[in-house]
Amino acid sequence: MDTEKIISSIAAFDPELYNYFQDELQKQKYALSFMPEENYTSPVSAYMEGSILSNALMTHHDEKTPTGLEAMTVERVNKLFGSEHASIRTSNIAAASRVVFYSLLKKGDTVLSLDCRKKDHCNSESLQFNFVNFSINPKEQKINLDEVEKLAKEHKPRLIIFSPVNYPRIIDYKRLGEIAKSVGAYMWFDICQNVGLVAAKEIPSPVPYADVVTFSTHDALQGPQGCVILCTKKLAAQVDETVITTGHFALKRNILGALAIAFKEANTPKYNEYCHQVVLNARALQKGLEEEGMDILCGGTDTNLVLLNLTKLKxxxxxAGAALRLAGVITKPTVLTTADESTSFDILRLSSLLLTTRGLKEDEFYTLGHIIAMVLKNKNNPEKLEEIKQDVTDIAMQYPLFSDEWVTTKDVLSPVYSGGNLTVSHELAAERKKAVLKKILGFMRK
Known part of the structure; x- marks a missing residue:
């Protein structure tokens, strides 16, 4: 049964669920999302997740060593990242983080962490640690590794965490790893939104300098919901034991199959091209914003992430996030702390991952930089926001959820994903795009 027939059948059997599905479809297709934690799943990976493998459960009550499909998937992830050991049994980053804490620390240990990341995952009596913060210098807006080393020598942490969800620049992983070693600390890099760029060698890899690396599989890697823990051989036994004792002993084979496909796709030239485009698009977005007078933190970006500072806009x-949502633009509002406890920034975290997956290129991201700025400048003008929303819709309707350009196996494309299902002809879409760009240029001249 093809996708359209399945959806029609659901509409007849369960109209309540069908209506929810349609609302979500409309939101995804006709809005433009810059959410850092989200991405569209590869159609091939999505097919495997919904395949007959969903009928098979892999349990590990007695078996601790991966075999069969799990062993193949682990082998692929180790090959992709050059890691010594991998666990793929945790379903989300919070669960994986707790596994790392239980594996490496004892209650009361000191943790030196960028922006105190992972502290929110320590929500039980047995996971109570002394967190010490390091962050960007509020003036230079960069991480000063000399200051990090000073904090490490002063506080003697058992663990150092670098999780750059709010930091778009490349850091010296080797130096940070050396700082950890110098004070006898474990080094943990969490690279969720950067993992694709690392896999594609678009940015350097922290794996050679880490004791542990974690990342989710549903955002940058375009796979199913899941999380990977990479570690050294020295830590492999205790990490694996903790995975089992914390209840992560079962995994459905469809998820394993979807992960296996995701890791294989991430090891292709096409995925490398996608990741390169992600960075180009982020820089084009930055350029469009800056031309409208917007302040970009950290001096720009080396990754998928652009941090829009809202301080000057008061x-x-x-x-800001609410105004943009009214205009059909979805963003991630965040308060960014700094190394100075008295200074923080209200920001929007803007990621190029999801819209690059849809097929947008530099020209569109540059235009969207201007559109975002116009929304913020007109946040109290409902009529202008409604006008801009139509422009956003005109842009969004030109693109599928997953561009054919990035698909490795075309035969599994569904009408929901494919560019072939667009309701607007290419000629009409081109005319609408020209109209939107002309309007944007008109706004810029005013």
Missing amino acids: MTCNE
Whole structure:
């Protein structure tokens, strides 16, 4: 049964669920999302997740060593990242983080962490640690590794965490690893949104300098929901034991199959091209924003992430996010702390991952930089926001959820994903695009 027939059948059997599905479809297709934690799943990976493998459960009550499909998937992830050991049994980053804490630390140990990341995952009595923060210098807006080393020598942490969800620049992984070793600390890199760029060698890899590396598989890697823990051989036994004792002993084979495909796709030239485009698009977005007078933190970006500073606009991140949502633009409002406890920034975290997956290129991202700025400048003008929303819709409707350009196996494309299902002809789409660009240029001249 093809996708359209399945959807029609669901509409007849369960109209309540069908209506929810349609609302979500409309939101995804006709809005433009810059959410850092989200991405569209590869159609091939999505097919495997919904395949007959969903009928088979792999349990590990007695078996601790991966075999069969799990062993193949582990082999692929180790090959992709050059890692010594991998666990793929945790389903999300919070669960994986708790596994790492239980494996490496004892209650009361000191943790030196970028922006105190992972502290929110320590929500039980047995995971109570002394967190010490390091962050960007509020003036230079960069991480000063000399200051990190000073903090490490002063506090003698058992663990150092670098999780750059709010930091778009490349850091010296080797130096950070050396700092950890110098004070007898474990070094943990969490690279969730950067993992694709690492896999594609678009940015350097922290794996050679880490004791542990974690990342989710549903965002940058375009796979199913899941999480990977990479570690050294020295830590392999205790990490694996903790995975089992914390209840992560079962995994459905369809998820394994979807992960296996995702890791294989991430090891292709096409995925490398995608990741290169992600960085080009982020820089084009930055350029469009800066031309409108917007302030970009950290001096720009080396990754998929652009941090829009709202301080000069005198609005909170939630106010900015709400205005953009009214215009059909989805963002991540965040308050960014700094190395100075008295200084923080209201920001929007803007990621190029998801819209690059849809097929947008530099010209579109540059235009969207201007559109985002126009929304923020007109946040109290409902009529202008509605006008801009139509422009956003005109852009969004030209693109599928997953561009054919990035698909490795075309035969599994569904009408929901494929560019072939667009309701607008290419000629009409081109005319609408020209109209939107002309309007944007008109706004810029005013």
